[in-house]
Amino acid sequence: MKKIAAILISLAMSGQALAAEPLKMGVVVKVGGTPWFNSMEEGIKKAAKQEGINAWQVGPTAQDPALQVKAIEDLIAQKVDIIGVVPVDPAVLEPVLKKAKDAGIKVIVHESPAQKNADWDFELVDAKTFGERHMQLMAQCMKEQGQYAIIVGSLTIPLHREWAQAAIDYQKQHYPKMQQVGDLYGTGESLDDSMRVTNELMSKYPGFKGMMAFGSPGPVGAGRAVARRNKANDVCVVGAYSPGQAASLVRSGAIKGGYIWNPMTAGEIFVHLGKMVAENKPVTESSQVEGMGKMRVDSANHTLYGNNLESLDKDNLPKLIKMGL
Secondary structure: OHHHHHHHHHHHHHHHHHHOOOOEEEEEOOOOOOHHHHHHHHHHHHHHHHHOOEEEEEOOOOOOHHHHHHHHHHHHHOOOOEEEEOOOOHHHHHHHHHHHHHOOOEEEEEOOOOOOOOOEEEEOOOHHHHHHHHHHHHHHHOOOOEEEEEEOOOOOOHHHHHHHHHHHHHHHHHOOOEEEOOOOEOOOOOHHHHHHHHHHHHHHOOOEEEEEEOOOHHHHHHHHHHHHOOOOOOOEEEEOOOHHHHHHHHHHOOOOEOEEOOHHHHHHHHHHHHHHHHOOOOOOOOOOOOOOOOOEEEOOOOEEEOOOOEEOOOOOHHHHHHOOO
16 A cells, blocks of 8 residues: 555646646747847846746747748647747748648647637737838938839738838828839848849949838848948838847948837746647737736737837937947
8 A cells, every 4th residue: 555655646746846847839930040039049048047837949040931830830849839930921831830730739829820720929019000110211311202112021921011111101101202112122131132133223223212021031131232332321221120130230320210110028028928828818909918018908819919119229229329229
């Protein structure tokens, strides 16, 4: 009987140990090693300590949806509780995210509103506001006239296309003397390709006065092209970029400014929201998700919207750089 009692106690203790095992979460970003996603990784680590869960970032070696699929497959095999993703191509990820959900894994995405097979997407600003604010800034610099173009991180990223379309719609309504040239250019995740496109446009269009760029290397590449041709007074570069990477170009005027949300905050939200969802807590407009502020909840599309923008102007840049961005 004593042996049986000892076995039962041992089993009970093992069960308690298993129950106490922390939640596991892997966050797959677009590409590893960039300042933007390095900051996001810091946020993930910080929030993981706060929440008492095991969370880490997976950064593919290139911006390739196939590499994201492989990374998600690996996380499924590791039997994580939560998967976070910043998708390169949302449509390509649909089957593997369904596989994750079928395995009982919660899925949180960022920069991918209405993503299929995700529990929630979160945005720190709505797409319309983000695009319009950038157009207002660029139009002011261009004196509301001249030719401009728009770079996005990739033509397969719906959110970047939404930002761009919101900017274009606002221009057509408010700045009739401005004219978009070309279609969208999907080079914003490549500094070199963004430099090349900007150089080509400056050569092709004598009236070229503005470049809006999304994808953090995009504005830097455009700014370098403008600086090397001494066009800082002629071409207005605006966009979303990592402050530390672009500081010298902003100070010289080759980049005029832009807006971002804090990627470190986004990393923290991945963890806070992921834990809530994994614990089956309801997510409503009255929910407190640290970092989101006052939320707007689009339940039909499983998307959460905050209102948390930072200006990338010269005065605000030192503060952002001090934060590690």
